[in-house]
Amino acid sequence: MANSGESEVSTSELAKILGKTARWINELTREGVLVQTGRGKYPLAESVQRYVEHLKKQYEEVGGIDYAFEKAAHERAKREKAEIELAAMRGQMHRGEDIAAVMNDMVGGFRAKMLGLPSKVAPQLVGKTETPVILAILTQEVHDSLSELSDYDPRTFLAASEDYVEVDDDEDSG
Numbered sequence: 001m002a003n004s005g006e007s008e009v010s011t012s013e014l015a016k017i018l019g020k021t022a023r024w025i026n027e028l029t030r031e032g033v034l035v036q037t038g039r040g041k042y043p044l045a046e047s048v049q050r051y052v053e054h055l056k057k058q059y060e061e062v063g064g065i066d067y068a069f070e071k072a073a074h075e076r077a078k079r080e081k082a083e084i085e086l087a088a089m090r091g092q093m094h095r096g097e098d099i100a101a102v103m104n105d106m107v108g109g110f111r112a113k114m115l116g117l118p119s120k121v122a123p124q125l126v127g128k129t130e131t132p133v134i135l136a137i138l139t140q141e142v143h144d145s146l147s148e149l150s151d152y153d154p155r156t157f158l159a160a161s162e163d164y165v166e167v168d169d170d171e172d173s174g
Contacts, residue, residue, distance in 0.1 A: 028051070
């Protein structure tokens, strides 16, 4: 109810003040956002305050900042970052630049062996005329070169990492 000194306005006047239509004012009245003091009469100050509160609620529902949600999202991101860092320290995950360094060394070594293959094998093939003998020599050298690529050792990646820390599994379970 309006105070005795508070001015009252009609539906059309309130609509004009709020920049809306009379139909819209009636809808907000049905929803309980606005309260009439009599048929088609509204307390001006209270109606404006109720309208502002209504807008605040709508803002929070559709796009306002929910600080509890934002805080939870921030904490979740911090936890995920800590889990990633811990996995890297334990050697369970490797940084891209560490993988690139190890793989570049590995492929570089393989490339060098393959490029050196002709000069290494040519002297062995001098005077050989039987295809099976030549084939066996070439096959053996290719296999030797390829074996370097198959010598995967996860510790090679750990040695390249600045983050890796040796963790005793017994300490971790306590």
